Amino acid sequence: MIKPENQISIPTRQPAGPRLSIPLRFRDRRRVTILMTLIVLAYITLATLPTMIPSHFKLGTALTSFAENIKIMFWQPHLANTTFITLLGALGQSILLAFLTTLIGSVLAFFFALASTRRLAPTYLVLGIQSLMAVIRAIPTVLWVLIYSVVFGLGANAAVVGITFHSVAYLTKVYADSMDELSPGIIETMQAMGLKKSAIIRQAIIPYMMPSYLSWTFIRFEINFADAIAVGAAAGAGGIGYQLFMSSSFYFNFHEVGVMVYMILAFALVLEIISYRLRTATN
Amino acid sequence: MLTVKHLAKSYDGEKKSLTDVSFSVQPGEVTVIIGPSGAGKTTILRSINQLIRDDDGEILFDNTDIRQLNRAQLRQARCRIGMIFQNYNLIEPLTAIENVLHGCLGTKSNLAGIFSIYRNREKEEALKLLEKVGLAEFAYQQCRNLSGGQKQRVGIARALMQQPKIILCDEPIASLDPKSTITVMDILRDLATNDGISVLINLHQVDIARSYADHVIGINNGQVVFDDRIQALSDTAIASIYQKDANSEGSVVHEF
Amino acid sequence: MLTVKHLAKSYDGEKKSLTDVSFSVQPGEVTVIIGPSGAGKTTILRSINQLIRDDDGEILFDNTDIRQLNRAQLRQARCRIGMIFQNYNLIEPLTAIENVLHGCLGTKSNLAGIFSIYRNREKEEALKLLEKVGLAEFAYQQCRNLSGGQKQRVGIARALMQQPKIILCDEPIASLDPKSTITVMDILRDLATNDGISVLINLHQVDIARSYADHVIGINNGQVVFDDRIQALSDTAIASIYQKDANSEGSVVHEF
Amino acid sequence: TGSHQNAKTLTVVFLPGDSAKEAGPARTALANEIHKATGKKVEVKTTTDYNVAIQAISSGKAQIALMGPDSYIQAHKQNAAVEPILTYSGKSGTLKDAQYHSYIMVPKDKANQYKVNGKFSLEKIKGQKMSFVSNTSTSGFAIPAGAIQTNFNLKNKDDLQQSGKFFSKVLFGGSHQGSAVNLLKGDADVAAFDDMDLVSYGKFTNDSTKAGADFKINANAPAPFNSVRGKESIALAAYPVQNEPIAVNSKMLSKSDTKKIISTLTSSRIAKDKKFFAPSNAKVHSLLPKDGDTQFIAISDKWYAPTHKVLGE
Amino acid sequence: MNSDVQQVTNFFNTKRLRLSIILVIFGLAYIGASIGLGFQTQSLLNVQAGIAWLIHNFIPNEASQGYWNEIIQQLFRTFIVAVASTTCAAVVSLFLAIIGAQTLTPAITVSWVIRCLSSLLRNIPIVAWAMILLFSFKQNDLTGFLALFFMTLGFLTRAFMETIEDFGTEKIQALQATGATYLQVIFQGLLPEIAVALMTWILYMIENNVRDATLVGLLTGTGIGFIFNLYFKSLRYGAAGLVVLSVIILVVAVELISNLIGRLLS
Ligand SMILES: Nc1ncnc2c1ncn2[C@@H]1O[C@H](COP(=O)(O)OP(=O)(O)OP(=O)(O)O)[C@@H](O)[C@H]1O
């Protein structure tokens, strides 16, 4: 459609008379927002960065020791306190934890998302669920696991429930967002044919959602793998994270840390290849 | 078949999109609604199957007022009203036959809807309809791979699967190339003539209306300004239908 | 002004996109390059300011071979060659005047470029150019809010800001509606006639070429098959320019 | 829902809080012995989380726990049914020396600065850079911090854990090794750690039980001590720490089972088993360090009275 | 039966079969993983027990009010660390992304090196970063800052690089054709165009880092993570609940602010 040219008419003529300086732009909300945000961020950073450096801090020593440890990690990885098989088992445990939590999380989140998409659900439900999810998301996974490990006691239950909590909250949001992106015409059409809600969900929404559902779920799997490691370390929930924590915090054996980091990187590489395949397959 | 009386609708409670619209549609006839953009054509069509709730009036379909029905009854009624959209609104990741079969889900149970359980009779019917619109060989194609004209024909087959008494078409050919336009309009014409279905079409193209319509309703600024046989549609009548209304605020862009 | 001799280019080292292309362009004239899709029109234009490096030949601009220049010299030369694109290629979040001012970046320091420091003289010039293309009142509009025709006129003003001796236009009107097409072509014609700039345009529309060009170069399959005044462009000449080359593999789609 | 004294499986929880020395085979060996003694299936659970272990034993989800004295005291406080049944003896094979030591150490070259009236004293550690082990460690935090609290008459231990309050800086080494390295590398002025975890890295060159004890890192100490070999530190104070117990939840474990476990583990067969007790320089990771006649000895909560007192609980 | 109808039936049966197989596979995988981990599905039904416990124990009580000062102070430090690390990482990664993006890179090897680097930084677990840094930099905010910095650097470099590559080459060439230099093209052409997208990424990362800062704090003994650990491990659940509450408030506030900025930008 051709826009009539007089539609946008902001007075932009310069006042007559000698012009000392011609501006390049008038106030532009976007620009002002970006500038203000950047100024605030820069101010916070510059003002507080020096306060983070402790007094009597020997940067040189710290850096040499850091470089030394990095070198040990990457160039001299070997095991002392555990066996490779143990580590492999631990890695497997972390992977299983990530898998299980993603699976449970994605199924639960799917139903929550249905109940919180503007396309299908009443506003109060949408707002209610989404705020609840925002609050759950706000609590770091590791806190969930710590809390549940006291409630449930030992074993994997706490880790699974804790990570699932966060997964559900995250996935509900992204699933609901991608459902919201669905053209309203699709659902309306099905309604116009007299279809029931269950049929609309199964016959229209699921087929359209499948690709984004898969790709978000996979992304969440990667996040859950990282979380499984973190939780293993910070909440003693087992897996390769626990081993990592023991080696680095108890034995100070960075050779061993190196082995584990390599194992984790290897699995991350596998994930990256799969996600690349997924992306090219769906395109 | 369908009679609309004194229909009124305002989206924002202020500006009236429809004022006192009355007309009726006969079985076996193609009725075309024409009018400038923003006149209210889409609003009329969507009021008929209550995709939007109007403010006032009566819509008699099979002698019951659709506006008075409760949710379940409305779903029942909708099962007998086919609808065809400018953007086809097919479920693109599914195949043509699945889309056509959706047309009969309205009368089926929740379970059937969830697990795609269809009777053999329905499957047969769907295949027959695809053949009728000339797409027998595309039955197992994903709809996203079809061309615009093909998609619209799947849309028609889906509407027919509802065994409708009336088919509502909102600018069914706006996105189509000339050749597909003719194919689609021919099918619609045929449905009215041979199957006795009422066909109600929103159109922008007056020349197409001339070739296919039995009856024409002209809408301008939410009011019926013309309602007669196609033969009565003179050039002056057209001019008056499309005239820019002095009362309406804003500029109305003519897109035809 | 500009003379191209024996230009050759192959993207993949195998299939030749240009073979022995020679022609020259006169000041104050509009020269149009026509030819089927994939003939090599874009390749010729981009070779002239070395946005792509060709394989062989000579490109004499102001009596120096552009192909022999080092990076700094090439930048200097580019300052005097304006270029206009089918997709406008404006920086959309910036205002029209900022985009026009980009035209004089070539003559300024890095620092001035980074902090958008322009002389008042330059700003005045930019405003004058915007007025020239009829967009004085849009100077402070973000380009993303402009229509296609307006964007293309900002593009022209940007090219003029370079004070170019030649303007290269790659299908400048392909994305425009008929009305904007005329506005834009009128401006380009005017630049040649009144400002004495050489204007070299890739076009798909032969009728437009007929109305605006002084000189026509026909390209087919990477070779110059026609090079004459516009008056000499007969229908048979057009047919031969657009003829599907028997030697070329694949189908060449005629888009005009 | 009443007690589950007849639970078919027993759960043993390990908290490697103070000691990093346990290893899988040793844990399995303990589980096997308990299984043999009671005839019940035994499950081994390990956790680094202090709360989990305390919660597990006090709530009865686990029946048996091997945990540091501080953790035991906490669990006992939550549920009086948690009782110690065994601990291990010292060199003498009796409870007399069933203890190790926790120290507040300073580098040897600066040790004289901390003398008041010619004696080592805690007076001057205020405002220094302090290194503890972790805030859940008994010998690396609870005991020394308790002593500091008493010495300076503080309300609680919170201020001792945060930089810029009592100390100018507070570090947590994560382990006894880490805390010692903090001190010897100069990152901390004062550090708390114990002897038990460091025996394989260095030696005391004089009486290790009182202030003035001098700890010297071996010339061939492995990481993380490789950069501080040969360095020495002096104890401003030394506190005895009672050895860690094997605790049970008496509501969840029947008297007879408890008796069976005690009699099995105190047998001389176990005292000789390398999986349970081995010198700290031995190749195998034993459950507990062997020194002389180390063995398990039955105890009750009374024995921990001194620790109860130090911790003020 | 009509063979065409049979074909339709087969079509739906195949579809259903495929779906069933997938469901069965996932079901088996679920059972396998549960057994492998020792996870009991019924504990999912006990979630409400956890919530009840939480509410019972974590409701900040009278005593815990006294901790506000401490918590606010640590919360602020945590926020600062998150913001500073994101900002610093954003500056560095913008530079890396520009010279690494395939459309602007001076050499394709540079692009690959940066790609690998960013992937490495992203995939080394934050636990490992925290621990290595803790050993050399000790217990202070700088350690947390650096751990977050490295992770964010890896992530943002990748994100920025993709943003720049999506931007395409045409507009860059248009400016080059006016004789503009490399720096001029970047500042006058590239940055204005991608500014909004970059901003969105930065805000997202800040939000994320506030959450991760808690984890890093827990591991390195700094900030809000440390005092959570402190209260939690000394069984002062009321105070720990207060910490959780304050984290919720902070994260939700950051999310709201970033939504607001996002709306101003669109
Ligand atoms: N969802 C809506 N909310 C508010 N106003 C609306 C809405 N839909 C339509 N309108 C208004 O109602 C009037 C009639 O719109 P309608 O879409 O029915 O016109 P139309 O004749 O179908 O136009 P077109 O030919 O462009 O499709 C217009 O003025 C329009 O602005």
Ligand SMILES: Nc1ncnc2c1ncn2[C@@H]1O[C@H](COP(=O)(O)OP(=O)(O)OP(=O)(O)O)[C@@H](O)[C@H]1O
């Ligand atoms: N970047 C490229 N890499 C490889 N081959 C190219 C590239 N650009 C163009 N070509 C090939 O070079 C030939 C000439 O292309 P060019 O774009 O110059 O044609 P054109 O006349 O501008 O066509 P159009 O009218 O479609 O714009 C074509 O065969 C094309 O496939």
Ligand SMILES: [Mg+2]
């Ligand atoms: Mg309409």
Ligand SMILES: [Mg+2]
């Ligand atoms: Mg081209």
